Amino acid sequence: MGETPALVATDIDGTLLRDHRTLSPRTAGVLARISAQGTPVVLVTGRPIRWLKMVYDQLAEPLPAVCANGAVVYDPANDEVLRADPLAPALLAEVARRLRAEVPGITFAVEISDSRQMRHEAHYPLRWDADHDAIRAVETPEELLTAPAVKLLARAGEQDPDAFAALIGSALRGLAEATHSSTSGLVEISAAGVTKAAGLAWYCERLGIDARDVLAFGDMPNDVPMLAWAGRAVAVANAHPTVLEVAHEVTAANSEDGVAAYLEKIFDVG
Template identity: 70%
Template sequence: MGTLPRLIATDLDGTLLRADRTVSARTAATLERMSAAGTHVVAVTGRPVRWLAGVFEQLKAPLPAVCANGAVVYDPVGDEILRADPLAPDLLAEVARRLRAEIPDVMFAVEIEDGRRMLHEAAWPTLWEDGDPSIRLVDLPDDLLTAPAVKLLARATAHQDPDAFVRLVAGALAGVAEATHSSRSGLVEISAAGVTKAAGLAWLCTRYGVTADEVVAFGDMPNDVPMLTWAGTAVAVANAHPAVREIADRVTLSHEEDGVAAYLEKLLADADRD
């Protein structure tokens, strides 16, 4: 009691951010207090680099970030990619071949250029991304597989249950690539073998001279499980997926109730009393 962790690692969507994708004033202020107290604060997210600016502009200062489920480590101050671990084109082709054989209606999109651009097939639902110049439709599906990708995204109209779909994809890719999900819409996120939020965070912690037992991590979805398992203290928000709640050491309030801020405020209060 009374000693602050050396590093806070927090997921963004569904954990730090509210449902409207905003960071509350309370949360922003609490993160600033943690940083001022000497604790590293790191965003660890499935988001690509290009989706971070809208979050960081709500904070007093941008956060170092582990992006694309661990495939990219990013320094926003210098707009610098510190580390990238993409799927090579030959691996992308093998993954696509296996999934097309197992799931005939599978459709793909890829995050390329360290997550600064996305390419997608014609059938891919772009939703709110329509009109974004960093996102481009390709004419032929195999055109997606010609450049290294920090993340391959897969959907299938016949597989809408995300837990069942990720199990199917993971089975087809066993030993070849990592498959996980961070949404409730039947989207599966695929990375190179060994690339997880835990691996990306561990690399950054080594750079900082921080060990796993000195880390408190927050998350809500299955893609957070490797990070939460690796960290010394794993905290689930109340709205977390059952797989996250099962392995968490602690459960805080939901993302709508500023659960990350509430947990950190208690740590700060304990440290003040020490």
């Protein structure tokens, strides 16, 4: 990578946001100044589209986003999904069949309508936005698998997140992607080949930007493909060990505005 990146890609939770899911004025200001200078800034997140508003409300202007771990590329300026790569119903059914056979007590939810809506089994534990109009329990497990889903979510009580993700990944090898970004045993499943790296690569190709000219920030295992793909990979100090291992550099923790501190030096926008 040259001295100045052609594009900045950053994870949101645990990376850009502080621990209380707030964006510091310092970070918002740095992102705004970089964008104003003409360098694209892209949010690359496991979040669904419906969870972006709380971030956009803290930014000077909404930024393009690669959502649902790469399954959705979103243009907020036009409220338009530029690309979606969901799990087809037949594939969802096979994934669910394998996992029910492998993991006792497993329960599922799906992100549908390009992640604008969520459906879940009755016993699936909702930890966020449970009262949101876009969230609904299905009457039967089969109903969950009738529409294309940009992400399948799996829980089986409290689990060691790394071990549970490894178990799911082993059961689905060659069929689908499994990753995690939580500390509570939530595994996120996408179609084969769908990762943050794949979604970001598609967006960068659209802009004519090569991977070697991308600067990427992350903190959790779902960020690893993106960090391995980017020309310069930076982990925040609070990152998961697998992220620290793949990163080229480490900046300060999310609670200390690590992304902003790094960008201020690279772009001279402090």
